[in-house]
Amino acid sequence: MDTLANAPRAPLLEVKDLRTYFFTRWGTGKAVDGVSFSLGESESLGLLGESGCGKSMTSLSILRLVPRPAGRIVGGQVLFRGRDLLRLSEEEMRQVRGRQIAMILQDPLSTLNPVFTIGDQVAEPLRVHRIVPRSGVRERVAKLLSLVRIPAPESRLKDYPHQFSGGMRQRVVGATAISAGPKVLIADEPTTSLDVTIQAQYLRLLKEIQRESNLSILYITHDLGTLARICDRVAVMYAGKIVEQLTVEALFERPAHPYTEALLQSVPRMDRKVHRFPSIEGSPPLVHALPPGCAFAPRCPRAQDICRREFPPVTKLDDGHSVACWLHAKDPHDSVPAGSQERP
Amino acid sequence: MTPSLLEARNVRKHFPVTKGLILGGNVGWVRAVDDVSFRIDAGETLGLVGESGCGKSTTARLVLLLEQPSDGQILYEGVNLKEMSGDDLRRYRGTVQAVFQDPQSSLNPRMRVGGIVGEPLEVNGGFPRGEVRERVAEVLHNVNLDPAFATLYPHEFSGGQRQRIALARALVTHSRLIVLDEPVASLDASIRSQIINLLKDLQDEHGLSYLLITHDLAVSRHLSHRVAVMYLGRIVEEGTADTLYAEPLHPYTKALIAAALPVRAGTPDDTVVAGEVPNPMNPPSGCRFHPRCPLAMARCAEEEPVLQEVAPERRVACHLF
Numbered sequence: 264m265d266t267l268a269n270a271p272r273a274p275l276l277e278v279k280d281l282r283t284y285f286f287t288r289w290g291t292g293k294a295v296d297g298v299s300f301s302l303g304e305s306e307s308l309g310l311l312g313e314s315g316c317g318k319s320m321t322s323l324s325i326l327r328l329v330p331r332p333a334g335r336i337v338g339g340q341v342l343f344r345g346r347d348l349l350r351l352s353e354e355e356m357r358q359v360r361g362r363q364i365a366m367i368l369q370d371p372l373s374t375l376n377p378v379f380t381i382g383d384q385v386a387e388p389l390r391v392h393r394i395v396p397r398s399g400v401r402e403r404v405a406k407l408l409s410l411v412r413i414p415a416p417e418s419r420l421k422d423y424p425h426q427f428s429g430g431m432r433q434r435v436v437g438a439t440a441i442s443a444g445p446k447v448l449i450a451d452e453p454t455t456s457l458d459v460t461i462q463a464q465y466l467r468l469l470k471e472i473q474r475e476s477n478l479s480i481l482y483i484t485h486d487l488g489t490l491a492r493i494c495d496r497v498a499v500m501y502a503g504k505i506v507e508q509l510t511v512e513a514l515f516e517r518p519a520h521p522y523t524e525a526l527l528q529s530v531p532r533m534d535r536k537v538h539r540f541p542s543i544e545g546s547p548p549l550v551h552a553l554p555p556g557c558a559f560a561p562r563c564p565r566a567q568d569i570c571r572r573e574f575p576p577v578t579k580l581d582d583g584h585s586v587a588c589w590l591h592a593k594d595p596h597d598s599v600p601a602g603s604q605e606r607p
Numbered sequence: 608m609t610p611s612l613l614e615a616r617n618v619r620k621h622f623p624v625t626k627g628l629i630l631g632g633n634v635g636w637v638r639a640v641d642d643v644s645f646r647i648d649a650g651e652t653l654g655l656v657g658e659s660g661c662g663k664s665t666t667a668r669l670v671l672l673l674e675q676p677s678d679g680q681i682l683y684e685g686v687n688l689k690e691m692s693g694d695d696l697r698r699y700r701g702t703v704q705a706v707f708q709d710p711q712s713s714l715n716p717r718m719r720v721g722g723i724v725g726e727p728l729e730v731n732g733g734f735p736r737g738e739v740r741e742r743v744a745e746v747l748h749n750v751n752l753d754p755a756f757a758t759l760y761p762h763e764f765s766g767g768q769r770q771r772i773a774l775a776r777a778l779v780t781h782s783r784l785i786v787l788d789e790p791v792a793s794l795d796a797s798i799r800s801q802i803i804n805l806l807k808d809l810q811d812e813h814g815l816s817y818l819l820i821t822h823d824l825a826v827s828r829h830l831s832h833r834v835a836v837m838y839l840g841r842i843v844e845e846g847t848a849d850t851l852y853a854e855p856l857h858p859y860t861k862a863l864i865a866a867a868l869p870v871r872a873g874t875p876d877d878t879v880v881a882g883e884v885p886n887p888m889n890p891p892s893g894c895r896f897h898p899r900c901p902l903a904m905a906r907c908a909e910e911e912p913v914l915q916e917v918a919p920e921r922r923v924a925c926h927l928f
């Protein structure tokens with residue numbers, strides 16, 4: 264299978280045909296089903312999609328934190344600097360988490376432990392990975408806090424989370440994530456609980472930190488607005504699969520997949536008013552009961568017969584833009600198994 | 608002049624802040640809502656926007672009689688809620704309903720959809736069972752749900768469907784005003800637009816009024832006729848949605864809108880307002896926005912600007928105007 268990615272920079276992280284399934288009494292849920300993308304050095308890639316489409320499971324799979332026993336990575340590779348993380352021992356994996364690839368979770372405000380001081384929590388990864396000698400920890404933590412713009416950080420080390428505002432706690436979570444100097448930061452909807460003004464401040468800060476410390480960011484969101492502020496490229500997910508990959512400019516100017524198009528149109532925008540929103544009827548399918556063929560077909564205004572039978576092949580449109588949709592397939596009949604062909 | 612459907616006049620809600628659970632010494636007041644006035648006419652949507660903690664939900668709770676104002680008046684069709692008789696109050700509670708952000712927690716998980724939707728009718732009394740069932744089927748139909756869903760439980764529905772159930776419940780008493788507190792915040796983009804369209808349709812069909820609380824300015828722009836911007840318990844700007852969003856006057860409104868606009872990749876993002884909302888227990892002197900305002904002058908720290916009409920249908924509280 265063709266990979267969707269066409270990264271301009273040398274890939275630091277490469278995910279290839281990743282499959283993470285849930286085995287439950289309702290059947291097999293293909294939460295992540297053949298996902299491929301790559302993330303370049305100091306690049307930021309957005310993973311865009313609605314609730315339940317598999318974004319969080321993709322990121323948890325990269326760090327091998329899929330909830331057990333129901334969930335299991337059943338196939339694919341996660342190459343970090345060429346090394347397959349899925350083949351490492353648990354001990355080797357511990358060296359990767361936080362140290363090489365760090366993660367900010369959905370609902371980061373609850374990530375901070377209310378009974379430990381801010382200073383101790385930011386210092387934790389430094390201690391675990393023995394990044395600096397004990398005597399240097401305090402200074403390093405203060406530096407990290409000032410990096411995330413906490414005023415007078417020296418005097419706040421002994422404070423507890425409840426003494427910080429929501430926006431400040433958010434930034435502390437950020438400081439903790441980058442404290443061991445990771446190369447890759449995975450941020451799973453880190454701003455959803457914040458006000459727009461604080462979101463904007465936070466995203467700007469994240470951008471600055473990325474530039475200063477050469478971070479690569481995998482940014483997971485269902486929000487197009489925040490995506491535009493932080494990402495260079497975007498991978499759009501639907502029902503466990505990546506259906507389109509493109510640059511952020513292309514996303515707003517020439518989306519190719521009907522789902523991407525519908526998502527863009529259905530977002531209320533500040534700068535123009537429409538009488539009615541184009542809305543996508545229905546809701547995303549449950550991953551335990553995926554329809555055959557293209558999973559978007561039941562909601563797609565342009566679905567054809569072939570869409571309901573066969574998953575569309577990935578087509579490269581131009582540099583860095585690829586899409587999985589029959590409308591764009593170069594020769595649809597190439598990929599159709601013999602016997603099921605049909606001319607429209 | 609006929610009175611507005613709902614009017615708030617100089618309403619305040621101050622919460623005491625106590626120190627220690629037992630001795631309970633009062634150490635100050637949170638001025639959650641501080642001298643707020645607005646009106647909502649029949650068939651109209653008033654949008655209330657502002658950052659978290661600025662007093663939007665407290666305003667909603669006052670309208671819903673879940674809190675009593677510390678000062679000021681709320682009038683329904685010109686009658687002060689405080690002076691309403693028991694019957695009038697019951698009628699008020701029937702015609703003013705609410706839909707909240709999280710449909711998961713606002714629907715009783717142990718009740719069937721039919722019971723949930725019909726409950727306001729039973730509470731307000733006087734409806735025979737058969738009629739309740741009929742009315743429930745009718746409102747489920749209104750929100751584009753299959754009336755057969757009445758026998759199912761809330762957990763069997765998606766987020767968007769649960770929000771439709773909450774709307775059906777709000778409609779069942781032939782409500783005139785529905786308070787919508789972040790009605791689409793927990794929904795996905797594609798579902799969100801379905802609910803926004805539904806809210807518009809229901810308003811057109813039933814002549815409903817909405818008090819729409821949201822921190823999503825785009826949603827507010829599309830659903831509101833008029834908008835009031837709140838900051839630290841005060842309304843700082845008010846106007847029609849079209850003029851206010853096209854041409855914001857107050858520096859705070861400008862900052863909010865700038866933060867909500869999509870920023871294209873590569874363009875510098877110089878619109879970020881600095882700092883956070885100050886503690887409402889101890890609001891800044893003068894203009895409450897002055898520590899964050901890029902245009903603050905010496906006078907702003909001393910003298911509080913009053914909300915005044917600067918154009919027809921346009922009120923602003925800022926020394927620049």
Ligand SMILES: Nc1ncnc2c1ncn2[C@@H]1O[C@H](COP(=O)(O)OP(=O)(O)OP(=O)(O)O)[C@@H](O)[C@H]1O
Nearest residue numbers: 285294313314315316317318319320321330333550
């Ligand atoms: N513990 C679990 N057991 C069974 N299925 C699960 C479990 N966790 C997740 N899933 C399923 O896997 C799919 C992908 O979930 P995931 O959390 O990755 O979605 P998401 O895109 O992050 O959604 P959200 O934005 O709501 O967090 C969903 O359909 C979900 O129902």
Ligand SMILES: Nc1ncnc2c1ncn2[C@@H]1O[C@H](COP(=O)(O)OP(=O)(O)O)[C@@H](O)[C@H]1O
Nearest residue numbers: 622637639658659660661662663664665666887
């Ligand atoms: N019952 C209460 N006791 C004390 N303070 C309260 C209470 N309810 C709300 N507040 C305070 O009032 C302010 C406004 O709250 P709220 O109206 O809920 O804000 P919003 O809905 O705009 O987020 C906040 O500072 C909040 O902490």
Ligand code: SF4
Nearest residue numbers: 557560563570588589
């Ligand atoms: S493959 Fe077919 S159903 Fe799927 S998005 Fe493309 S046109 Fe629509």
Ligand code: SF4
Nearest residue numbers: 894897900907925926
């Ligand atoms: S009164 Fe002064 S501080 Fe307040 S918004 Fe206007 S210019 Fe800014």
Ligand SMILES: [Mg+2]
Nearest residue numbers: 318319369451
């Ligand atoms: Mg998620």
Ligand SMILES: [Mg+2]
Nearest residue numbers: 660663664665
């Ligand atoms: Mg609120």
